[in-house]
Amino acid sequence: MVMMQPTRTARRCVAALCLMVLFILAGTVVVQPAYAVTPKKQYLIAEKAYAALKKNPRHQKYRDKWMACIEKYERVYQLNPSGPWAAAGLYQSGILYLKLHRHSGVAKDRQAAVDAFGKVIQTFPKSRYTSKSKKQLKRLGQKIPPPRSAVADAHLKKGHAAYQRLLDSKRKQKYRDQWEACIRHFKKAYQTDKTGPAAAESLYMSGLLYKGLAGKSRRESDTASAEDFFQQVIQAFPKSRWAEKARSESGQHGQSKMVRSKTAEDPVAGLIKQNQAKKRATVKKKSTLKNGMITIDGLRFWSTPSYTRIVIDADQETSFSHRLLKKDPSLKKPQRLYIDMQKSRLGSDIQRVIPINDDLLRDARAGQYTGDTVRIVIDIKSFKHYKIFSLKNPFRVVLDVWGQDADTPATSDPIGQSTAKLSPGAIARQLALGVSRIVIDPGHGGKDYGAPGYLKGVHEKHVVLQIAKRLARKVEHELKCDAVLTRTTDRYLTLEERTAIANTQNADLFVSIHTNAVRHTRAYGIETFFLNLATDDDAILVAARENATSAKNISDLESILNDLMQNAKINESSRLAAMVQTEMCYHLKKKYSHIRSKGVKKAPFYVLLGAQMPAILVETSFISNPRECKRLTNATYQEALCDGIVRGIKKYIKETGPTALIYPDRRAG
Secondary structure, eight states: OOOOOOOHHHHHHHHHHHHHHHHHHHHHHHHHHHHTOOHHHHHHHHHHHHHHHHTOTTGGGOHHHHHHHHHHHHHHHHHOTTSTTHHHHHHHHHHHHHHHHHHHOOHHHHHHHHHHHHHHHHHOTTSHHHHHHHHHHHHTTOOOOOOHHHHHHHHHHHHHHHHHHHHHOTTGGGOHHHHHHHHHHHHHHHHHOTTSTTHHHHHHHHHHHHHHHHHHHOOHHHHHHHHHHHHHHHHHOTTSHHHHHHHHHTTOGGGSOOOBOSSOOOHHHHHHHHTTTTTTOSOOTTTSOTTSOEEEEEEEEEEETTEEEEEEEESSOOOEEEEEEOOBGGGTBOEEEEEEEETEEEOTTOOSEEEOOSSSEEEEEEEEEETTEEEEEEEESOOSEEEEEEETTTTEEEEEEEOSOTTSOOSBOTTSOBOOSOOHHHHHHHTTOOOOEEEEEEOOBTTBOOSBOSBTTOBHHHHHHHHHHHHHHHIIIIIOOEEEESOSSSOOOOHHHHHHHHHHTTOSEEEEEEEEOOSSTTOOOEEEEEESOOOSHHHHHHHHHHTTSOHHHHHHHHHHHHHHTTSSOHHHHHHHHHHHHHHHHHHHHTTOSSOOEEEEEEEOOGGGTTOSSOEEEEEEEETTSHHHHHHHTOHHHHHHHHHHHHHHHHHHHHHHOTTTTOOOOTTOO
16 A cells, blocks of 8 residues: 655644644643632732832822732632631732722722721631721721621521511411511521521521421422522532431432531521520510500310310410309309400400300300400309419410319210210229320420430431330230320420310320430430429429420429319329339330439429329430430330330239229220
8 A cells, every 4th residue: 555645735734733732732831820829829929019019109109000909919819718818818908998098089999998807807707817907997987897707697596586486476477578578587697698607507597488488378489499598508518417407308308317416406496495485575566566565366275075275375474363253143144264364455366256165164255354454254064173374485374174073974075976975084994994095295396396306307306206106006006095196297286285185085194205305415314204393403404495484484383383283193193104214214224225214203394284194204315315316216216115115004004903904895985
């Protein structure tokens, strides 16, 4: 094969192409250092330019020469706004603007210097240039601005306060502008300091609020906005605890393992924790009148033939009085009980007449008795005795009315179906079975997250619901008793509602399931409580946390307990608590190490007030402890825990009566 020689034209083309490549490569070599300039190198470049300017009085007369130097210093900040040289670049740009102002006399040059110094103070509060910037501002007679992180934190706090008010008002939740007002606070917090400590939380809360708004508005745009904010948290702050929460809210929780949380709190739990003592301290602007009066905004009730609980909801604490009136046949008026709420006005949305029509009460009526007194009147058919007490955070007045013993024949069951049969609890006691129905109460739920776990994404409300469901199955299977859960889903229940469910279900036992928590992660162990006056500070703190109130309010509550507990089965509750605590710890020690029994304690828990049956509250383990938090999320540990509780209940039942574990067909009646 004959190789053809390249022509002269071809050789010229090749040469031109090579030359072009060399030019390109040369350009790359020349340009490359410009892209490789670091903030430190840029600062040295700016310093060199400024030194040259100072040596040349003629150049100092021209604005463009000053601006060339200023731009070089500003470039230091732009290369790495959060780097160690950024504050130095900003400060020096401010100094040069001041010097330029002396030559130009232009006000905007002076203001540019003020802005540069302020930016150093706000953005770099720990930098050595911050103190220098403060001195410059003082010389100029300017106010020292707060750090950006402090401003962002202020917006964050305003957002949380607005969010709490929104959670507390079902009426506000109906209006879009109320949701958007909360979101604006969190957006401002993020925009003020996009890389500060409040940034990730601000984005997360914006997404959480949009998600809540979407649940009300049903708009796809709101759902999309929520997802955008959650994704922004995940992408911008991947190692933040808020990223884990964002994944959970956006359905991506399963993509990452649970790891240790530094504070292990979500916004709603944080709100409960931060505002335990002052949850209602902020006055609701729209619901509270200008003259300081409070608003009565709700009447609720739960009823059986032999027991009724009525709750009066108010937006703030106030004094009240009550009186029992005799029947007046001449006026065709039944026996009545009234409660006067002082310094009060009726809310616009309140249902003024609540028909009850059980064996005890006809109805409850709310009216504006005087200009500053709301009167709630309860029309009575018959009753044996009643108790009235108040609870705090939020403030509400509770009225419990009892009729004849629950063992008497009922004319109607709790859901209103006609029957002439005895209640399950009555049948059990008449047959000397002692216990037939057990109400199991998973603490917290819905907006009340309970105690935050040591592990990210773990919350008390989810853990106790899992434990309660396992316990209910074991009660049904092993004890052959009815097991009734106060909640089977993640929904919010008031504390007084839980006891009312137990009473209206004619329960023979009431077991409330919780997890313990303290600030110190070393604390661990299991303890069981029953209703009584608290005997130690630890018991008061546990009761305060579970009641979502303050230790002072617990002390105030004890003043009404002596009267309330006359009808509570304190001795039986104490026996049940002791047996459950003993069996629970004994059973767990067989399988696990570091099982510590903190014993049986007594404390005034709202959730146990007014219970007509033996009632206990089990603090299953410390969710704030790393080892116990991990165990509480483990199915095997939950099973072993429930086995221990069932063993304790079984032991109590055996001591109730000799035939306690001879099971008839409990559904027959």
